[in-house]
Amino acid sequence: MHSSKSLVVFDLDACCWSPEMYELWGGGAPFKQLSCQQNNQLEDNRGTVVRMLGDVASSLADLHGRIHRGEPILAAVASRSDEPAWARECLRKFMVAEGVCMMDVITEDRCEIYKGSKRTHFNALQKKTLIPFTRMAFFDDDPSNIRDVAGLGVHCFLTPHGVTTELYKAALAQLATGEDCRNLLK
Numbered sequence: 001m002h003s004s005k006s007l008v009v010f011d012l013d014a015c016c017w018s019p020e021m022y023e024l025w026g027g028g029a030p031f032k033q034l035s036c037q038q039n040n041q042l043e044d045n046r047g048t049v050v051r052m053l054g055d056v057a058s059s060l061a062d063l064h065g066r067i068h069r070g071e072p073i074l075a076a077v078a079s080r081s082d083e084p085a086w087a088r089e090c091l092r093k094f095m096v097a098e099g100v101c102m103m104d105v106i107t108e109d110r111c112e113i114y115k116g117s118k119r120t121h122f123n124a125l126q127k128k129t130l131i132p133f134t135r136m137a138f139f140d141d142d143p144s145n146i147r148d149v150a151g152l153g154v155h156c157f158l159t160p161h162g163v164t165t166e167l168y169k170a171a172l173a174q175l176a177t178g179e180d181c182r183n184l185l186k
Helices: 056-068 084-093 102-106 118-129 143-150 165-177
Strands: 006-010 041-043 049-052 073-079 095-097 111-113 136-140 155-158
Touching: 006 056, 006 118, 006 165, 056 073, 056 095, 056 102, 056 165, 073 084, 073 102, 073 118, 084 102, 084 111, 095 102, 111 118, 118 136, 118 143, 136 143, 136 165, 143 155, 155 165
Parallel strands: 006 073, 006 136, 073 111, 136 155
Antiparallel strands: 041 049
16 A cells, blocks of 8 residues: 555544443344434344444545545554454444445454554554554544554544544544644644
8 A cells, every 4th residue: 555545543432432332241242223324323132222423424424435536545443342343243333324334434454453552453554554653543532542642653633522523624634734743743
């Protein structure tokens, strides 16, 4: 892959959806789609509703359109979710556009879901995509993850209420500059 590409990376639990997967223990998979429309909701086997947060559906729909128009941008996941299989099922069932689920945008190959440091996730994504850290943006609800990943040169955005349109647009604008985010902080 060419280094002019950018990578937009999403945490999952409490960033893209709620509740977090560990909060579904005693329920969990299989998940049922409550509709197949954009920004749908899921229900676990105990009846707990799982919903997307903020503007994550429209942000991923926009990324899907950009990717399919041939823009040099990709999407990925970096998550320490306690239930990776459940998270992957949710990625396949949450719809971001007509006929397009979250996993269609992210792809299994760019889906890093396991325990450990977010730096490990980003190193794996960098190795797979060959995209430099300075051409990556990251959304996460945990300030410690933001601090950790920012040290790599990744443009990081704290999402206390999920990914919003404003944060998404800010990420695209920063990626468009091609600047190392560590220089922006000086």
